[in-house]
Amino acid sequence: LAEFFTFDLSEGTGVVSRRGEMPNLGNASIEFYLAGANMKDRNMCIMREVYQPLADTGPEMLTHAGHEGGVVVVGQLELTVDGTTWLLDPGDSYYFESRFPHRFRNPSANDVCEVVSANSPPTF
Numbered sequence: 001l002a003e004f005f006t007f008d009l010s011e012g013t014g015v016v017s018r019r020g021e022m023p024n025l026g027n028a029s030i031e032f033y034l035a036g037a038n039m040k041d042r043n044m045c046i047m048r049e050v051y052q053p054l055a056d057t058g059p060e061m062l063t064h065a066g067h068e069g070g071v072v073v074v075g076q077l078e079l080t081v082d083g084t085t086w087l088l089d090p091g092d093s094y095y096f097e098s099r100f101p102h103r104f105r106n107p108s109a110n111d112v113c114e115v116v117s118a119n120s121p122p123t124f
Contacts (some may be wrong), residue, residue: 022035
């Protein structure tokens with residue numbers, strides 16, 4: 001434990017991703033801000049996701065290897081996994097195996113939805 005507190009990390013090591021430094025890997029409807037984008041050999045993907053009103057991940061269900069989870073921070077998120085749909089409020093979370101068909105949607109016509117998510121292995 002002492003090593004943890006004495007280990008010297010400089011600002012440029014990639015430990016911290018400042019808001020303006022995180023690349024947006026999404027588009028105008030859904031913004032995906034990737035933490036640690038410059039880290040080599042990342043074993044997970046952590047993102048701040050911003051869904052504009054009525055934005056969704058598309059009509060096709062997503063599937064890929066691994067696991068993913070997240071916490072709704074602002075607004076509401078409609079999550080569909082393997083044919084079941086849930087409406088999540090701020091503070092609600094999700095976790096599932098990504099091999100199951102899934103999609104995400106902001107059901108609000110007026111408000112954005114923000115989610116902090118993680119998946120492993122990384123998809124970005």
